[in-house]
Amino acid sequence: MTPRRPARRPPAVLLVAPLLVVLATPLLGGHRSAGAQSEAASGAEAGGQVEAEQTYLADCASCHGADGRGTNRGPTLVSVGKASTYYYLSTGRMPIEEPNAKIDRADPAYSPELIEALVEYVDGFGGGGPDLPHLAPEEADLGKGGRVYRAQCASCHTTAGGGGALLRQEAPPVYHATPAETAAAIRVGPGTMPAFGEAALTDEELNDVVAYVEYLSSPQDRGGQPLWHLGPLIEGLVGWVVGMGLLVLLALWIGKPT
């Protein structure tokens, strides 16, 4: 296998890529549903697929293999599903510099158009796997989404969505992902996260819970001061300081000499 990133590659590309991302970011908003991406891809297919193949061979093939069947440095991409490829590329978790690097969220390395083309290209290795979920935010039921979230997501990502500790690992906060990325992650189960298929939640419930995750980024705290959503530890601290303070005042009142 060839080295992953050939030395002749001009570093200017790396500098331009984030700029492209910044320019393209508005296009990634909620009005553009993930389902519409395949249609858009077909329009630019001719040029896009060539670029996608070149990008794949340059950036992905050294670990996942030129035929997508994986190597000892990376897993197979055959039948992983469009949602999986989309999730890893769109959240910038792939590509990584070297096989053992920590896989974290980053700015995506490619433009949305190139990501669409890459999703199609990788799907060509073998279909199957979870497809890009279709989202309809206007039809979502926040209440039902909240129930699904608390039942299936909150145990790791916490009730407020701030992420939480696992054993030697961590569940990231849910705030940064776009609706399409959230939906893809639920169906795919990237990394440590388990996959949630039709048996766990229907497409309708998926739509609801994605809307609820969006809502969690700026929730309406009807219960009053949320204490920065820092969780039970802070609430407990405030409870102790304020509550114990009141009790001390009460004790002083009881013991005050007349």
Added chain:
Amino acid sequence: MTGDDRQADVTGDDRQADVVGDDAEADVTGDDRNAERMAAGGFAVCVVAALALALVYRRGGQPQLEGALLAVALGGLGFGLVTWARRVLPHQEEFEDRETLPTTDEERRQVHDTVGADEVIARRPLLIRMLGAAVGALGVAALFPIRSLGPHPGNTLERTPWERGRRLVNAEGHPVRAADIPLDGLVTVFPEGEVGSSDGQAVLIRVGRGLIKAVPAREDWAPEGLIAFSKVCTHAGCPVGLYQADVHQLLCPCHQSAFDVLRAAQPVFGPAARPLPQLPLNIDAEGFLTAGGDFSAPVGPAWWARR
């Protein structure tokens, strides 16, 4: 001591008694009456709240309401006692020189007249009765939980609603189809018709084929890599809902007990000492998952007859 001394003492005591009597008289007429009513009111609040607590408990219970009522009851009792101590009881210190023994008939008569007639002693029945009622009502409320000690649980701790052929359903009550669970997929399942069952809840996971290290007598319990375990932690009964798919470990959020899914949920970290009970699985002709029987062991933490 001489007779004159005794006479002097008696007059001294008389003076002292007069002073106390005057003070008490003044208190009784004014502020003291209000204070007594306040203390009695506190006890009355305690009575009402304690009886309400007993009623709420009797009708099935509601923890927040019960807690609030108990707080009001104890608060009323405390308020009454503190008010009584601070505002009803006299605060001036009393001195009495040591007397000679025995007391004279004259002194006995005076004491009898004073104690027998004085309102200061006789006026307390209201507070005493109210205090008795308050403590009695709380005692009655505390008697109700005794009913909850029975009946004997029998062998209900050792079995769950799972039985051979019973379908697995998700939290919405829909039967779970094997094909709807992707690789590394996670679903919380219940026995059909028992959604929400606390001892029947289980986590259903699909792992890659061939990864499971089957223990003897459980070789066919995990068809197609689908494997299910009780969701109730064997340490303290928390829901073991966190699944780290890449290392195939179920993690309990309460005390970080970790269970190795591939090795029959043996504990690999944390305080849990016993593996999660496994649920034998079958796939029926229509592709739905069914149970092959009850869990491999009683679910949940240890109890008095089980360690």
